[in-house]
Amino acid sequence: MGARVPHAGTDRGGWPAVLLYERRRPDAVRKRPDAWRFAVATVCFGAFMGQLDASIVTLTYGSLRTGFGAPLAAVEWVSLAYLVTLVALLVPVGRLADARGRKLFYLYGFVVFTAASAACGLAPSLGALIGFRVVQAAGAAMLQANSVALVTTSAPREKMRAALGVQAAAQALGLALGPTVGAALVATLGWRWVFGINVPIGVVALVAGHFLLPRTRERSPVPAFDWWGLLWLSTATTALLLGVSAASGLPLPLWGVVLLFAAAVVAAVAFVVRQARAAEPLLDLALLRARAVSTGLVGALSGYLVLFGPLVLVPTVLGRAGVSELPTGLAVSALPAGFALAAAGADRVVPPSATDRHRCLAGAWVMVAALAGMLVVPVGVGWSAALLGLLGLGLGLFTPANNALVMRAVPTAAAGTGGGLVNMTRGLGTALGVALVTLALHLSPAGGGAPAARGGAVLLLAAAGVALLAAWLGPRRPQRATG
Template sequence: MQAISSPRWALASLSLSMLLSSLGTSIANVGLPTLAEAFNASFQQVQWVVLAYLLAITTLIVSAGRLGDLIGRRRLLMAGIALFTVASALCSLAPTLGLLIAARTAQGFGAAIMMALTMASVADSVPKARAGSAMGLLGTMSAVGTALGPSLGGALIAGFGWQLMFLVNVPLGILAVLLVRRFLPVDGPRTKTDRPRFDHLGTLLLTLTLASYALAMTLGRGSFGQLNVTLLCAALLGVGLFLRVESRAASPLIQLAMFRHPALGSGFAASALVATVMMATLVVGPFYLSGALALDAAAIGLVMSTGPLVAALVGVPAGRAVDRFGPHRIGVTGLVAMAAGSALLPLLATRFGVPGYIAPLTAITAGYALFQAANNTAVMHDVRADQRGVVGGLINLSRNLGLITGASVMGTVFAAGSGSTDLATALPHALEAGLRMSFAVATGLILLALAVGFAVERRAPRPSNAGA
């Protein structure tokens, strides 16, 4: 089937791919108790249904982006969606927990390809003047998938059983493959002589390094033991080895020269800092809302859904604002909103209760949507065509690493601020102290991201050919 040039339908295919990959991240969480009962397993065992998916995305996403640059983004994106779809079917058929975790790992590999290449394919499919709007729409679809996952998963489990939680991806995945095949621009021809070799050693080192770091941050649920320290040391060693190998490789996985352009390096760093702050709202929120404001699980879910809902509503307008006013101005506006929300949240929440929590949370999430649309547009702007996949992978990797780090570090900060080892039984005044400390750190991280952005804007005008 010959691809048809249609920016609107091409963007629709990319949006569906982004929706599916983000839905896969959130939909399984609500099913963990059901899976524990179905497989007669402990919570520590069934949590690998979620963890395996996240680890697969984190370790493969940069390599997937680079591979798309080498063999063609359209054809690899179709393969990634097909892998995600088949793995979803296998998840629904898994007779044992081990096979379910293996299928979720394969599903995560497919999602890594989808996340990296949807963003990288924007420049191939949409006029540059509409790039901000396209990035805003992708951000909206990511937020919708994240918000829809728990409610959709809960409804499917209640009505049909846990298998439908995964099987629902199959018809959507088939539709996504058909849309990509029909409407995404065909990959350009490339002869064997001008095709760079894939960096197998660099890929292996980066995969092992990222896996070590992710496990160090997630195992023990934020409590650092000997295994966590060992894994963190292995990750640090892996970084050194990876940099050494990449500096000598004829065709490196990541061209280190890209990071000489401050706009790219600062974009990745700011994305990680901001994601760390967003994870604070997800980690700290439930404990505070339950212990200090005495909300039940249903009420906590409603309050927490404010974030994804706001992100979904703001995403598209944020992208249009980027196209009109430029990424720097909108990015700064987003960071200012996040800093103000983070500073005000503990003050308003402790004084006005639930409304005082929701108002600054809305500012934080709206600011995040503005920042994401602006930062993604700025980073991908003028990146060479043969580097878009790896840069798209790096953007998503920086966000994922921020989320993983935030889950561990911000949880630890909250516990330290509350002075309690058991947050479930901590007194309200202790939880209020933890909230103040957590969002003081969050405000500091956002101010650091702002400082980096202003420094780069003053000292280093954006290069015309990043990644050269």
């Protein structure tokens, strides 16, 4: 259980206090009964930026290949380097934030992310751009590892699910606007402004966070950082994502793919052994013994696999069927739109007696129904939009309730670690959704969209089934927040 630590130095003047300590909010904000809403709204800036960046960068691939004279396999590292870094850093950054202050790390995350975005927009070469993307991912990890923790520690217990729903809606909005905004920027101002758009948003968010985010009340001191744990975790996640990407079409011989997967398994085992023996582990494995945490993380991974997989599957399938880009984009936007609608509005239509487990089960069944429909309906814009909208509704009902189950089972002092775990599984789910669907498309016949649609839908249906099973195996009694 974490300790309530005094905020020594947080209200001192001078630049050391501003840079090293969390400063309290103005009394005009702090004493308002709805002050938690301002904190949640500020966190939504980071949620929006993270998902906007995730979906907007793929629109730059064509311009990057032309501008730098690079092959697609090299350009893909603009996304891959970001994702690998993000997944590797989420848990350790969350652990450090639990000890040093979540508000402090969140604000520094905006600084790093915004500065790196500006550097990406000015990158003179593809190698430099990939390097700046690694730095940008470090800032994104500082944001994402603390976003769920800041929401759950700011909102009243009875408002936690609704607050997480608003955050999920902000993510879905960023995801939905990414392709449209990215296409418009690339077509008018050029690919560099795809990164430049983050700068004004980041500056506004930094100022808002300074005045509206609460200080960390409970912390878990970390006498020594587990660098070996970080090394094994980074190796395992990097090797896994590279192996899946290579199996999905990256130019790498079979022995290299096998070697990557073997390295991922060895590093994962070494990480678990290290965490069990370390005096101050990077990840307290006791957290995973709580059924709500373990099943919830499986659900989070499966849910984001189902969310991002169709973003690769549907455009490719419709393209093979001869559908142009504009109607394809409109059809795909139905998925995040449905997600945002359900995440933000579920509390208005779902009976108050429905527990988070009930919501997870209902959302998972809707996901299964939508993906089963993709196996039987003909390929077309109308059916795709309708089924993707239904899938988004299921995901928007499932995801906030699933996150609430996880975070209620995590002690308040370890909220940053718990949030980092949730976001790490989201990142893995995102990577697996893109890579596995790409693999299914790679193995499907080149002509015609129906075989590819069925193969990808079967894969996504299996993931939705795992989410349904995780919800069924989750806690059956309403949880109390863990102190």
